Amino acid sequence: MTRLPPDEAASLLERFRRHLRDRRLPVTRQRLAVAGAVFAADDHPSVLELSRRLLAGGDEVGTATLYRTLQLLVETGLVRERDFGEGYARYEPAAEGHDHLICQRCGLVVEFSGDRVERMLRVTADEHHFLYRRHHLEVHGLCRTCRGRDLDTPTAGDR
Amino acid sequence: MTRLPPDEAASLLERFRRHLRDRRLPVTRQRLAVAGAVFAADDHPSVLELSRRLLAGGDEVGTATLYRTLQLLVETGLVRERDFGEGYARYEPAAEGHDHLICQRCGLVVEFSGDRVERMLRVTADEHHFLYRRHHLEVHGLCRTCRGRDLDTPTAGDR
DNA sequence: TTACGTGCAAAGGCTTTGCAGTCGG
DNA sequence: CCGACTGCAAAGCCTTTGCACGTAA
Secondary structure (H helix, E strand, O other), rough: OOOOOOHHHHHHHHHHHHHHHHHOOOOOHHHHHHHHHHHHHOOOEHHHHHHHHHHHHHOOOOOOHHHHHHHHHHHHOEEEEEEOOOOOOOOEEOOOEEEEEEOOOOOEEEEEHHHHHHHHHHHHHHHOOOEEEEEEEEEEEEOOOOOOOOOOOOOOOOO | OOOHHHHHHHHHHHHHHHHHHHOOOOOHHHHHHHHHHHOOOOOEHHHHHHHHHHOOOOOOHHHHHHHHHHHHHHHHHOOOEEOOOOOEEEEEEOOOEEEEEEEEOOOEEEEEEOOHHHHHHHHHHHHHOEEEEEEEEEEEOOOOOOOOOOOOOOOOOOO
């Protein structure tokens, strides 16, 4: 996943502040820190990983607050929650439309643009008299390094 | 989701038996019961729900065994595990080839052939040096009857 | 000042694991 | 017979919740 350009990350942070102000919710150090950490990510950090990064950045945030803030961010639509079937959630800035290739063997996650897929799905939706809004897509397979090996060993990837 | 035709369910069960035999794994009452319960489903039952159905059908199966058997079935590729972000897993027969259009307002689910999407994804996977194995796709939008109405009411669709 | 946020610790809920007993092949 | 399976109960793990204290506005 590509890291958000600094200005875009800043803009998302600003939108978060506005959202809080509009609802008369306190703008706290923790909330800004959590939002900033997610917007700065170039991957899909888990809660634990976010906690580590915040700590490393000198912004310690309690676990409960971290969870509560992420929930808030997801509700505002600024952050997206992803589930790769690992038993815990991952988070990413809700910037763009991309989908994921997931290696069934080693768990590697690679992103690709969802544009082509989306164009096709708009047509498909229309054929079924649906108005396309959004889609969720995961492609499971074997990455470059794993595809060379024995192909029918049970995999851990699917969960 | 549509229930599997009886013959197809039977065929999946047979494939499961063969898989077990091939690996010299015991074919037990519990394993057949669990597999049968999943293949007979016309929805996406959770572990708890499967447990209930098995019990109702006179096939009590311990929780641990249920989890272990489902894992086995997923590894064989005969059953698919789904995560709707509810905090627990759901299961369905892996009778493939269908994706879903889901109405964000009324919940209507319409299946459509995943062939076109799959062809595209094979190419995409290849571009990223992945070997395509399978995909999971949901398209969220508004169905024919709902699309006429107010379009920006918050939806429950995402998690 | 006051409502809401925060952190800790405990509780929750789903899933996995250890182990003694059982059974399929 | 032996290796694998079962079931129970306990442990694990991620996430949520209760509560006393702190803080943005």
